[in-house]
Amino acid sequence: MSSVAVDTQNLNIGEAAARSGVSAKMVRHYESLGLLPKVRRTDSGYRQYGEVEVHTLRFIRRARDLGFSMAEIAELLKLWQNRRRSSAAVKRIAQEHVADLERRIAEMSAMKETLEQLADSCHGDHRPDCPILDDLQH
Secondary structure, three states: OOOOOOOOOOEOHHHHHHHHOOOHHHHHHHHHHOOOOOOEEOOOOOEEEOHHHHHHHHHHHHHHHOOOOHHHHHHHHHHHHOOOOOHHHHHHHHHHHHHHHHHHHHHHHHHHHHHHHHHHHOOOOOOOOOHHHHHHOO
């Protein structure tokens, strides 16, 4: 059984997307934001990605999965690529993100509680009276 070697330095956008778990559309988007450096192109203009770009795309995908903003990801990428970085800078970004997540969770919990109270006070029958709609108009 013969296997065909894949040149991991000359991946097209679809192959790079599949290897990184990021859609081709998002690869282009990250490139346009400067999160992913411009890649080399073939004579006919097709982008060519290598393992470095795939690894960077995986980094971005994981950071997005953790809810980091694009600005935070850009900062994290710079730190990741700078071997002389201070881990304190990375930790600061992570702690700020945790604080933001805690704030958003508290806001969402308050929204949920309010909606539960409104839903409980609504009869949900054929009558037009609805405390949910009454509350929304204020």
